[in-house]
Each structure stands twice: as structure tokens, then as C-alpha cells.
Amino acid sequence: xxxxxxxxxxxxxxxxxxxTDADVTAAYTRDQMPLAPAGQPLAVVLPRDVAGxxxxxxACAAAGVPIVPRGAGSGICGGxxxxxxxxxxxTTKLADIVEIDPENRLAVVQPGVVNLDLxxxxxKHGLFYPPDPSSYDWCTLGGNLATNAGGLCCVKYGVxxxxxxxxxxxxxxxxxxxxxxxxxxxxxxxxxTKLFVGSEGTLGVITEATLALRPLPQAPxxxxxAFSSTRDAGAAVSRIVREGLVPSLMEIMDATTIDAxxxxxxxxxxxxxxxxxxxxxxxxxxxxLARRELAAIEQICRDTGAEMTHATDDVAEGNLLMQARRSVxxxxxxxxxxMTDDVCVPRTRIADLxxxxxxxxxxxxxxxxxxxxxxDGNMHPTVxxxxxxxGEFERARRAFDxxxxxxxxxxxxxxxxxxxxxxxxxxxERELGPVGLHVHRQLKRALDPGNLxxxxxxxxxx
Amino acid sequence: xxxxxxxxxxxxxxxxxxxTDADVTAAYTRDQMPLAPAGQPLAVVLPRDVAGxxxxxxACAAAGVPIVPRGAGSGICGGxxxxxxxxxxxTTKLADIVEIDPENRLAVVQPGVVNLDLxxxxxKHGLFYPPDPSSYDWCTLGGNLATNAGGLCCVKYGVxxxxxxxxxxxxxxxxxxxxxxxxxxxxxxxxxTKLFVGSEGTLGVITEATLALRPLPQAPxxxxxAFSSTRDAGAAVSRIVREGLVPSLMEIMDATTIDAxxxxxxxxxxxxxxxxxxxxxxxxxxxxLARRELAAIEQICRDTGAEMTHATDDVAEGNLLMQARRSVxxxxxxxxxxMTDDVCVPRTRIADLxxxxxxxxxxxxxxxxxxxxxxDGNMHPTVxxxxxxxGEFERARRAFDxxxxxxxxxxxxxxxxxxxxxxxxxxxERELGPVGLHVHRQLKRALDPGNLxxxxxxxxxx
Numbered sequence: 001x002x003x004x005x006x007x008x009x010x011x012x013x014x015x016x017x018x019x020t021d022a023d024v025t026a027a028y029t030r031d032q033m034p035l036a037p038a039g040q041p042l043a044v045v046l047p048r049d050v051a052g053x054x055x056x057x058x059a060c061a062a063a064g065v066p067i068v069p070r071g072a073g074s075g076i077c078g079g080x081x082x083x084x085x086x087x088x089x090x091t092t093k094l095a096d097i098v099e100i101d102p103e104n105r106l107a108v109v110q111p112g113v114v115n116l117d118l119x120x121x122x123x124k125h126g127l128f129y130p131p132d133p134s135s136y137d138w139c140t141l142g143g144n145l146a147t148n149a150g151g152l153c154c155v156k157y158g159v160x161x162x163x164x165x166x167x168x169x170x171x172x173x174x175x176x177x178x179x180x181x182x183x184x185x186x187x188x189x190x191x192x193t194k195l196f197v198g199s200e201g202t203l204g205v206i207t208e209a210t211l212a213l214r215p216l217p218q219a220p221x222x223x224x225x226a227f228s229s230t231r232d233a234g235a236a237v238s239r240i241v242r243e244g245l246v247p248s249l250m251e252i253m254d255a256t257t258i259d260a261x262x263x264x265x266x267x268x269x270x271x272x273x274x275x276x277x278x279x280x281x282x283x284x285x286x287x288x289l290a291r292r293e294l295a296a297i298e299q300i301c302r303d304t305g306a307e308m309t310h311a312t313d314d315v316a317e318g319n320l321l322m323q324a325r326r327s328v329x330x331x332x333x334x335x336x337x338x339m340t341d342d343v344c345v346p347r348t349r350i351a352d353l354x355x356x357x358x359x360x361x362x363x364x365x366x367x368x369x370x371x372x373x374x375x376d377g378n379m380h381p382t383v384x385x386x387x388x389x390x391g392e393f394e395r396a397r398r399a400f401d402x403x404x405x406x407x408x409x410x411x412x413x414x415x416x417x418x419x420x421x422x423x424x425x426x427x428x429e430r431e432l433g434p435v436g437l438h439v440h441r442q443l444k445r446a447l448d449p450g451n452l453x454x455x456x457x458x459x460x461x462x
Numbered sequence: 463x464x465x466x467x468x469x470x471x472x473x474x475x476x477x478x479x480x481x482t483d484a485d486v487t488a489a490y491t492r493d494q495m496p497l498a499p500a501g502q503p504l505a506v507v508l509p510r511d512v513a514g515x516x517x518x519x520x521a522c523a524a525a526g527v528p529i530v531p532r533g534a535g536s537g538i539c540g541g542x543x544x545x546x547x548x549x550x551x552x553t554t555k556l557a558d559i560v561e562i563d564p565e566n567r568l569a570v571v572q573p574g575v576v577n578l579d580l581x582x583x584x585x586k587h588g589l590f591y592p593p594d595p596s597s598y599d600w601c602t603l604g605g606n607l608a609t610n611a612g613g614l615c616c617v618k619y620g621v622x623x624x625x626x627x628x629x630x631x632x633x634x635x636x637x638x639x640x641x642x643x644x645x646x647x648x649x650x651x652x653x654x655t656k657l658f659v660g661s662e663g664t665l666g667v668i669t670e671a672t673l674a675l676r677p678l679p680q681a682p683x684x685x686x687x688a689f690s691s692t693r694d695a696g697a698a699v700s701r702i703v704r705e706g707l708v709p710s711l712m713e714i715m716d717a718t719t720i721d722a723x724x725x726x727x728x729x730x731x732x733x734x735x736x737x738x739x740x741x742x743x744x745x746x747x748x749x750x751l752a753r754r755e756l757a758a759i760e761q762i763c764r765d766t767g768a769e770m771t772h773a774t775d776d777v778a779e780g781n782l783l784m785q786a787r788r789s790v791x792x793x794x795x796x797x798x799x800x801m802t803d804d805v806c807v808p809r810t811r812i813a814d815l816x817x818x819x820x821x822x823x824x825x826x827x828x829x830x831x832x833x834x835x836x837x838d839g840n841m842h843p844t845v846x847x848x849x850x851x852x853g854e855f856e857r858a859r860r861a862f863d864x865x866x867x868x869x870x871x872x873x874x875x876x877x878x879x880x881x882x883x884x885x886x887x888x889x890x891e892r893e894l895g896p897v898g899l900h901v902h903r904q905l906k907r908a909l910d911p912g913n914l915x916x917x918x919x920x921x922x923x924x
Contacts, residue, residue, distance in 0.1 A: 101808075103700050104810055105704075161656075184838045190657060191656045241566070242567075344648050411643075433637045439654060
């Protein structure tokens with residue numbers, strides 16, 4: 001049966017598009033979340049066109065072999081991890097920017113286009129594709145769509161689904177669905193586009209997307225503000241939101257994160273030793289308006305007790321300040337093994353979340369570095385542990401779960417942007433509750449009755 | 463059987479909440495779209511709480527009697543029109559603003575809250591709920607959610623679904639589903655919120671919504687620009703979009719509309735006689751920024767051939783200019799019977815749409831007045847006819863359909879904001895195509911296996 005499937009796939013896609021050598025397929029079995037399980041795939045296929053995707057889906061459906069759709073593998077929830085004996089359907093060879101329409105400010109792309117490549121292509125037309133996950137220089141738009149990726153832009157420009165006008169999707173029977181439209185408005189039928197965005201490869205394979213573009217923003221001005229306590233920084237965030245200021249970026253780092261970054265960069269962030277939190281804000285409104293926006297934010301930071309504030313409209317200096325945020329990953333990496341959480345809480349509860357993480361840190365006896373997108377409440381507490389030390393992994397895992405628990409108790413969600421995948425199914429079930437889970441299962445059964453696409457990822461049918 | 467159902471409903475909801483007198487129920491059998499069919503309901507029920515909605519759903523499901531959910535009845539697609547022998551479930555008694563949370567900029571509302579009442583309540587906190595359908599002073603938020611209502615705000619602030627964070631929905635088995643969350647970001651599971659928004663009462667009854675609010679915008683500045691041809695006005699719109707200007711309102715009126723409004727207001731709009739099109743723009747960015755935004759738009763209008771432009775930051779004068787747009791309905795009403803279309807086209811095709819309407823007008827020998835939301839391409843061509851003249855209704859209907867055909871041929875949709883309801887099912891089928899329709903049917907069957915909610919509205923199961 002599996003041999004027949006491989007023969008069919010080779011015939012339909014060409015032998016070079018069907019990989020079965022375990023040494024080769026190994027590169028396609030995991031994404032970037034080491035804690036999620038992964039199996040050995042029967043094959044990895046890389047179709048070059050939509051017909052190839054359809055042929056793969058039909059052949060796998062006929063053989064009863066599950067399909068795991070995969071982009072670049074930059075995900076961090078195990079969503080693209082292989083299932084034992086599955087076919088991994090990699091969309092990276094469907095990599096055309098089909099069209100850029102500057103007049104209607106939209107682009108039509110295939111799923112294998114790298115996020116950065118689209119950004120650069122549309123920038124030539126003075127246009128901007130906002131979603132900017134941290135892997136933007138290698139992740140693909142197909143993966144961004146499947147996980148509804150966010151990034152630093154979200155506070156002002158929203159998440160991936162806010163930039164999608166329509167999709168082309170290969171369904172479980174191999175048929176080709178077109179959702180949405182090229183117009184900016186439309187209410188003809190159910191919003192299928194938004195149903196497929198963020199469905200993590202469980203409902204179909206996205207083969208094309210029509211994306212809304214924005215005018216290229218101005219070069220940003222940047223503000224850094226250091227606080228003695230996370231409580232004060234949290235109060236600043238609340239006030240900024242409350243007063244209707246919408247910076248184009250608003251990131252927060254706690255003391256542990258500041259410390260890790262300072263060690264990594266071998267510099268002081270100017271926050272002063274023992275600073276409790278650093279807030280980084282940008283405004284891309286341009287010129288005088290950006291200056292005024294940042295000045296208003298700076299005033300709020302001072303009013304809420306900032307020990308230090310520094311604003312600049314010099315782009316190079318702004319980049320230097322932003323380097324602190326961009327170095328968090330490396331700074332923490334240097335401290336040991338780590339598990340990064342992804343909770344999103346109401347923006348008024350950020351200080352509560354950080355303080356809760358401090359308590360959890362004390363409980364388990366491990367450091368937790370908290371940074372995140374303060375502008376939308378999406379925080380990434382990272383538990384640091386020694387993988388070789390007896391029992392530390394288990395304690396880290398306990399802290400990781402306690403943070404999710406805390407996020408839910410603060411009215412938040414167990415995943416703000418990373419997704420559920422093959423890692424947080426239990427937590428999704430808990431967040432959704434029995435009725436929500438039941439509806440998910442009903443929808444999955446309706447669109448994928450054979451449970452062909454990524455079975456057991458996100459949630460199981462039983 | 464039906465008597466038993468009525469007894470159950472009276473027991474569960476109280477006798478005063480169950481209306482069966484045909485003279486009384488007549489007020490609940492139709493919305494504002496006279497061309498859509500309507501039947502005689504078995505009963506109209508007005509539950510006062512969620513338990514009452516659940517009891518109604520369970521009782522109707524048990525009796526096999528369909529439910530048509532209804533808000534204020536301001537819709538214009540027949541979506542809320544009664545089916546013969548159905549129960550009309552009216553949500554206007556669920557009318558509490560449950561919570562306003564200024565710090566997190568959100569409100570929790572029941573479906574019977576009138577759009578304007580929410581606007582006024584949040585304005586006291588300096589906040590703004592953008593969606594503003596023209597019936598905003600009497601339509602309810604439940605209906606806005608069910609139809610994914612738009613309005614004049616969409617060019618800058620999007621449609622209803624862009625302001626919804628989460629829902630509470632009574633499903634076909636009477637269970638209570640909670641979708642979404644109170645956070646501004648979140649990817650835990652499928653986007654059920656967006657699936658229910660715009661589903662026109664075919665998947666469940668929305669009993670609560672968590673809505674995102676924005677800071678109250680500044681008092682708007684206003685610009686009027688008159689063009690000798692719709693082609694020039696269309697070119698202006700394209701340039702404005704292309705250059706990344708985002709006014710808070712951008713409306714277009716063609717010559718027939720201008721004429722109708724001038725007659726109604728008994729004044730000249732200052733466009734000069736024989737003007738081909740009038741463009742009205744507002745900026746709510748405030749002060750100097752608004753002046754610059756409108757000045758840039760004014761310059762584009764001049765560059766593309768405007769015969770007259772007039773900008774003002776005087777609010778009263780702006781309201782006077784906007785009165786022209788707000789009077790369109792009355793101006794056209796005075797000309798005879800009318801059918802208002804609702805097509806949305808890519809913004810570069812607005813001039814093509816208006817010129818196409820002129821051709822259709824000549825073909826059928828009836829006037830067609832075109833106005834609409836130029837900023838998002840959502841146009842409302844209105845066919846004017848004499849209801850008493852032999853054959854005019856049929857010709858009007860032919861023109862109406864030809865406009866939908868034209869909209870589709872220009873890459874548009876058959877409904878930008880009014881919905882499908884019991885009027886445009888054939889056109890929806892055509893726009894979706896067989897695969898899209900099949901997916902709609904699969905989803906409807908999955909969530910409403912007994913076809914309880916608004917059966918045959920939007921699309922039929924066969």
C-alpha cells in the first residue's frame with residue numbers, strides 16, 4: 001500500500017519531488033519546538049504546483065496516509081512535526097509572488113514565498129506587508145497563514161489574518177477552494193478565509209493567498225524607558241493604551257531579560273543596574289507626529305515612575321536600542337536550556353503576569369525571563385534550566401505549565417501567536433471548554449472527514 | 463405539535479414573551495428589503511435572557527420548527543424575514559451593556575443594544591465603536607454582528623468583524639458556545655468568532671459579544687470635490703489609495719444622485735450644474751494632521767481634474783456638506799420606487815462600475831443613481847422605477863441583476879455589506895462556485911444538522 005502510494009507520488013510529482021531517504025527527510029521532521037513529539041515520515045514531498053498538491057492529497061486520501069503540511073519549519077508549536085508514517089507536504093517550492101497590484105494595494109502569493117522576500121518586493125512599490133514574526137527572514141507566508149503569525153507589528157497593524165483578503169486551498173478531497181475576494185469589503189457567505197487562517201494545517205493546504213498591503217511607514221522614532229519595577233512599567237502600558245496612543249511597536253523586558261541581554265551584548269542598556277523593566281516603543285507616524293507620539297508616551301512613562309527615558313528619531317540609534325530586544329533570544333540561550341511560553345493577557349494584567357512569573361520562578365527555583373509584546377499583552381516568559389541537571393527539566397516544565405495556568409487565570413489565552421500544534425492540545429482543550437472543543441471537532445469532521453490533514457495536531461477527534 | 467410548542471415557549475419564557483396574534487407578529491415578519499419573500503410565523507418570541515434563548519432553541523429543535531433570529535429588523539437582504547410557520551426569535555430584549563472596560567478598550571454587550579446607544583455610552587469614556595451602518599440610530603448590535611455590517615467608517619476602521627474579540631452563541635442543541643477572548647491577540651483554535659460574524663443567523667443565536675473599542679477620534683475636517691466625469695473622480699480615488707492616504711470617510715455620488723439630492727434639499731451642492739461626480743472626504747486625524755491629510759487629497763483631486771474643491775475644518779460646515787450624502791436616500795425616494803444594489807469592486811474599478819451603470823441605465827430605460835463608499839469600493843447603485851408603470855418593475859429587476867453581473871465581472875462581490883439573506887442566494891451560489899458552496903453546506907450541516915436556524919437563507923442545503 002505504501003509502496004503503491006510512493007509510486008503514485010513519484011509518477012505525479014516527479015521522482016525528485018518525493019524524498020524517502022531517512023537522512024534527507026530528517027530535515028523535515030521537526031519544527032523549532034523541541035518539546036513536541038515527531039515521528040518518522042513515510043515520505044517528504046515538495047510539489048512544484050497546485051496540481052502537485054492536489055495529486056498528493058488525492059493519493060494520500062486514497063491510501064489513508066495522513067498529510068502534515070509544512071512551510072519552512074520555523075514554527076514553534078510542533079504543528080509541522082511529522083507523524084509516524086505520514087507524508088510531509090512541503091510548500092516551499094510553490095514560491096512565486098504571482099502579482100503585486102499597487103493601485104489596489106494587494107499582492108497575490110504562493111505559500112512558499114519567504115516573508116522577507118515579499119516585504120522587499122512590495123517595498124519597491126512603496127508598500128508594506130506588516131506581519132513580522134521573528135523568523136521573518138526565513139519563514140514562509142504559508143506557515144504564517146497556517147499559524148496566523150504575529151510579530152512586533154501587531155500593536156498597530158494586527159496579525160496575519162488582518163492582512164488576508166482571500167485564499168486558495170486544496171481540500172481533503174483534492175478539490176480547490178477559493179475563499180474571500182480581491183475587494184477590501186465583502187459579506188458574501190461565511191468568512192472561510194479567517195477559518196483557514198490559523199487552522200495549523202488541519203483543514204487543508206493553502207496554495208495561494210491574496211494579501212492586503214499598506215503604505216510603507218516612515219522611518220521610526222524610538223523611545224526606551226527603564227522602570228524600577230514591573231508594576232510601574234505595567235502601569236505605563238495601561239496608561240498608553242488608555243490614552244489611545246498607538247505606537248508601531250511596544251516591547252517590554254523584565255529584569256532577568258535585561259540582565260541576560262546586557263551580558264550577551266557586554267554592555268549596559270542604560271537602564272541602570274537593578275532596573276525592574278525596560279519598555280521600548282517606536283512610532284512610524286513620521287516627522288513631527290512621531291515626535292509628538294513618543295513625547296506623549298515618554299511623559300506617561302515619567303508620570304508612572306520611569307527612572308530613565310531616552311527618545312531618538314535617529315534611525316541608527318533606534319536600531320541600537322532595538323538590538324536589546326532582538327538579542328533577547330541569544331542572551332537567554334547563553335544562560336542554558338530554555339522553554340518559551342506564549343501567553344496573551346489583557347493589557348492591564350501584564351504586571352500581574354510578570355509578578356506571577358517571579359513567584360513561579362521562586363517556587364521552582366529556576367530563572368524565568370519575561371519579555372514580550374506589551375502593546376497587545378502577548379508575553380513570552382522563558383524558563384531557563386540546566387538540561388543536564390537532575391530534575392531540572394521536570395521543574396522547568398512545571399513552571400512552563402504554571403505560566404499557562406496563570407495566563408488563563410488573568411483572562412488570557414494559552415497561545416497569543418505561536419499556536420497549539422502537537423504541544424498544547426491539552427491546554428487548548430482547557431481554554432476552549434467542552435462546547436468549544438465539540439465545535440472544533442464538528443468543523444474538522446465536516447471539512448476533513450477522513451482526518452487526513454495533521455490528525456491529532458491542535459486537538460484530537462476523540 | 464405546534465400547540466405543544468407554544469405551550470412550552472409560554473411556560474419557559476412567560477406568556478408575554480410569546481406573540482402569536484397575526485396583527486402583532488406582522489411587525490416582525492419583514493426587514494427593510496421589500497423584494498425578499500416573507501412567510502407567516504407561528505410565533506414571535508422575545509426572550510429576556512440567555513436561558514430564554516436556549517429554551518426557545520431546544521423547544522423548536524424538539525418540535526422541528528425553524529427559528530429565524532432577528533434584531534431590530536433594519537436589515538436589507540431579507541435575512542430576518544419570517545419563514546412560513548417558523549418562530550422568529552427577537553433579541554431586542556437582551557439589551558444590556560454588560561461592561562465597559564476603558565483600560566483594555568473593550569465592551570461586553572448583549573445583542574439587543576442599539577448601535578447608537580453603545581456609541582454614546584463609550585463616548586463618555588473617550589472611546590469609539592466604529593461600525594456605523596446608516597441605520598445606526600435604531601439597528602441593534604446583534605444584527606450588525608449577524609450581517610457583519612459596515613458603514614461610512616470602513617475605509618479607515620474596517621467592518622464589524624474587525625471590532626469583535628469574542629462571542630457567546632446559543633447553538634442548535636441549545637448549548638452555549640464562547641468564542642474568542644478578551645485579549646487583542648490569540649491563536650488558540652479556529653477563529654470561530656469570525657465564522658459566526660456574518661453568518662446571518664444560520665449557525666446560531668449570538669447572545670453576547672466582546673467588542674474592541676478605539677480612542678474617540680478628533681472632530682473631522684471635510685473636503686468636497688466636484689468632477690466633470692466619474693472617470694476623473696475614479697482616478698482621484700485610485701491615486702488617494704495608491705498614495706496611502708486613509709481618510710476617515712470617502713464617499714462618491716454620481717450625477718443622477720447629485721441631481722436627486724439637489725432637488726430634495728432645494729439647493730445647489732456647489733458642484734456646478736452638469737457635474738459628473740462629487741467626492742466627499744473627511745479626516746478625523748485632528749488639527750494640523752487632518753488639514754495636511756485633506757490638503758493632500760485636495761491636491762490629488764485637482765491633479766485629476768476636479769472642477770471645484772472646498773475644504774473646511776469647521777464641523778458645522780462639514781456637517782452641511784455631509785448632509786448631501788445623508789440625504790441621498792430621501793432624494794432618491796422622491797424620484798419613485800427604487801432597488802438599491804450593494805456591490806463591492808476593487809477600488810480601481812469604481813469608475814468602470816459607474817460607467818457600466820450608465821450603460822445599463824440606457825439599456826433598460828431607467829435612471830440609476832450611484833453613490834457609495836469609494837474608500838473601500840463598496841457602491842450602492844440604485845435603480846429608480848415607477849411601480850405602477852407596466853413592465854417597469856421587471857426592467858428594474860433586470861438592471862439590478864445586470865449591476866450584480868457587472869460587479870462580479872470587475873472582480874467584485876455581489877454584496878459588500880448588506881448580506882445575502884432571502885434575496886441573493888442565487889448570486890451567492892454564483893460567486894462562491896460549486897466548491898465554495900459545498901464547503902458552506904458542510905459547515906452548516908456540521909453546526910446545525912437539523913437545519914434549525916434560518917433554513918434556506920443565504921444558501922439552501924440542496
